Amino acid sequence: MKPWLADSDYQFDDGDAEVGVRMKAMLGAMNLEHFSFMILRPPRNKPFPIDETIRTSYPDAWLGRYRALRYFEVDPVADLSTRIMQPFYWGQGRFLRDFKKPQRLVFDEAKCFGISYGLAIPMHGPDGEVSVFNVVSSDKRHLLDATRSEHGRIFAAAYGTHDRVMREQIRLPFPGVEEDVELSIRERECLAWTLEGKTAGEIATILNLSVSTVNHHALSATRKLGSLNKHHAAVTALRGGLIQ
Numbered sequence: 077m078k079p080w081l082a083d084s085d086y087q088f089d090d091g092d093a094e095v096g097v098r099m100k101a102m103l104g105a106m107n108l109e110h111f112s113f114m115i116l117r118p119p120r121n122k123p124f125p126i127d128e129t130i131r132t133s134y135p136d137a138w139l140g141r142y143r144a145l146r147y148f149e150v151d152p153v154a155d156l157s158t159r160i161m162q163p164f165y166w167g168q169g170r171f172l173r174d175f176k177k178p179q180r181l182v183f184d185e186a187k188c189f190g191i192s193y194g195l196a197i198p199m200h201g202p203d204g205e206v207s208v209f210n211v212v213s214s215d216k217r218h219l220l221d222a223t224r225s226e227h228g229r230i231f232a233a234a235y236g237t238h239d240r241v242m243r244e245q246i247r248l249p250f251p252g253v254e255e256d257v258e259l260s261i262r263e264r265e266c267l268a269w270t271l272e273g274k275t276a277g278e279i280a281t282i283l284n285l286s287v288s289t290v291n292h293h294a295l296s297a298t299r300k301l302g303s304l305n306k307h308h309a310a311v312t313a314l315r316g317g318l319i320q
Contacts, residue, residue: 085098085102090240092241099237106223106226109212109214110134110213111132111212112194116208117206120203150182151179153194157196158198158206161198162198167192194210200305209234232311235304259297260296262283263296267310270294271319
């Protein structure tokens with residue numbers, strides 16, 4: 077079984093300052109145009125200004141307008157990312173149908189800067205923090221093709237960026253695997269298959285378990301590793317040599 081997770085684009089000792097450099101290099105390799113990251117909700121009891129967490133390759137003119145008009149308060153991608161935990165594609169057309177006019181206006185203006193389609197990775201942390209990582213293209217078909225073949229690299233980039241920005245904002249220790257962490261065989265299996273992109277239902281069929289049992293093992297491993305969710309746990313376990 078070969079995990080789909082790619083090697084991290086970050087070096088272990090990279091900090092927040094390296095985020096833009098590393099992500100721009102990744103975009104070049106994938107022939108995509110932009111990335112963006114923002115913490116949408118700080119951890120409980122550790123508030124900090126949201127606009128200070130924006131890391132992006134968007135044009136300065138758009139970033140300045142986005143911050144000045146506080147578009148992060150009505151941005152449809154930001155709004156949806158606080159309410160769901162699954163990655164989603166966004167763009168012009170049907171995606172905007174259920175949003176209000178001020179929210180659609182953000183997309184209308186962004187389109188003028190070549191920001192038309194993207195893939196969002198929402199991340200919900202154990203202390204209530206929420207962030208979102210996006211990769212962006214003006215070509216919808218290219219975005220779909222590029223991202224579908226690079227699941228592992230994009231997930232690793234999303235969690236890596238989250239870790240580094242959070243670490244800078246609240247002096248969060250760099251996430252790793254403690255020496256005394258032990259995962260059960262089932263926990264390792266569930267995380268390994270998660271790296272293959274399998275859903276809980278698919279993993280249940282593979283391992284001849286119930287879906288609730290698979291979710292139990294994934295949640296247990298996530299807690300042991302201090303991770304954001306099962307995908308982050310799988311990344312951390314792989315980096316720590318707990319799964320292969």
